[in-house]
Amino acid sequence: MPHLLGFLAKRLFWMAATLWVVFTVSFFLMRSIPGGPYSNERNLPPEIERKFMEKFGLDKPLAEQYFEHLSRTLRGDLGPSFKLADYGVNRVLAEGLPKSAALGSLALVFALVLGLVAGLVSAVRRGGWLDHGLMVLATVGIALPNFVIAAVLILIFVITWPVLPAAGWGGARNLLLPAFCLGAPFAAYIARLTRTGMLEVLGQDYIRTARAKGLSEARVLLVHALKGGLLPVVSFLGPAVAGILTGSLVIEKIFFIPGIGTHFVQSALNRDYTLAMGCVLLYTALVYLMNLLVDVCYTVLDPRVRLD
């Protein structure tokens, strides 16, 4: 256990360092714009611009701004949004996060369930037409961008055969299509990884032993083989979560889901720097934490792997 604590401390330190680098780079990029964030607004009288600058503390020296901003961020306050009046970045993110989280976790569930089932079936029916078909499908799923998949599925399930709502945020039915589109490429990856992992494991001695003991095929596959075959999938989960977060930018835009992805893209288009920076920091922290979680899970599943 103390080993685990040390590991966590080390990783959290690196996470803090990464966040600090991202913060600093973003801050100075933001401030390197000549004329300030309001210089491009049309019809903004200079006195009003001055008031704005005062309100956001942009009239102070750069170093003072930096430390003020840094200490405020450390206290967990990401500041006011430049463009959305009366909205703090915290509030925008707090409203968006649950929606994005619901979409992302459903996508991950889709990816895992579909990927594992497809991979298992493929491995069991190795060389058969089902195996070939599934693997071709997986290749297609990996190659296609998720908005192409979304376009095709919208044409089918919303327009031609209207069983699902086109867009918006509301019930679970609204989430089905976007979550599937978001999870599909990762389901494809997971299917490939599961197939390879299972094939490797199925050739090993302990599987033969399990069969020789007279265990049922289902038990051999699902209890004995799956645990070993799952390892590559678990190590893929870190990148998969990062990829799902990235993909949600596009999917939220297509399906008009008001999550953080939509806010991030909007803030980038509106040049709302504080909001954009808040999103970047949040995404960085999320990706880092997910990777940490995956690493810890990995050592639980495979005792040969040490934390370090």
Place this chain on the structure above:
Amino acid sequence: MEGRGPEELERLLEEARKVRGNSLWKDAMRRFRRHGAARFALRFLLALSFLCLFTPLLPFAPPARVRLSEQFQPPKAVFVRHGWSRGDYPGASGLTGRMLDLRERIFGDLEFGPWMGTDSKGRCLMSRILWGGRVSLMVGLVATLVSLIVGVVYGALSGFLGGFWDDLMMRIVDVLYAVPFIFVVIFLITVIRENQEVLEATFGLTRMGVFFLVIGLVYWLTMARVVRGQVLSLKNREFIEAARVLGASTPRILFRHLVPNVVSVVLVYLTLTIPRVMLFEAFLSFLGLGVEAPDVSWGMLAADGLGAVNPVRVYWWFVLFPSLALGATLLALNFVGDGLRDALDPRLRER
């Protein structure tokens, strides 16, 4: 050994000369040719690149010409008419401009189409897809080249130097790996767009140039790791030692033994990077953060098409063709990458 006279030695040498070992590349070519899907994909990509390269010569409508009277026309098989004008290509100069001049001399003001229908502003979709292909393929190639140069130099240097420098350089890569670059790049692009004039004045970088550079700089990390690993593992391998024992000079070892082995890995990784870079470009352009009008790219066209989806009228061509172009190209690139990997490094199969 004493029974062998000079004639016999001569005969043995003659025999050895006749036997040619299969080189790495010949072997790889043979294996690649056996890979049906990869062969087909490669042909498709070559044809597509050819088509995109010579798009200015083809008798289609200008990609940016807006005709609101011709909105959302479905695909038409045969449709020849007059009305093309060289003036609809304001930005075209250099080679593209000369190709357009040549096209004017061949076809006059004739134009064919719209074989793939028109979009929400009455522009010929086929022409837009072809011109968009020029941009998308170019981004794929140039940005990958940027990542190749940075990654290979960094990785090779790290591998060759070894020791402290290797540790330091790889630790930097580790830290950079942890940063979710896509988000940082979006932030970067937001800022860069604001300062476009400044950048152009000080560094002479156009909007497109910045875009290529930024995308390329995201994808060098893995390349650096791959090259470093390869250099490290090759440096002490038996066949390098054997070559040295046989008296091969350092340049010979470097160019005959080390480089071909690194090149094969780099080439495989390169072909797998191109689709990822193109995907990233499409992703950014789809969000409205990448290529900007009047330039066209496939990501942008896909976003346009999806934006026009509505339950009242279905403009299927507007959604289908751009997605098909992008999807087929990415799929083909993936197949070629897989085929090359299997051909150049059969041990990596099934991974």
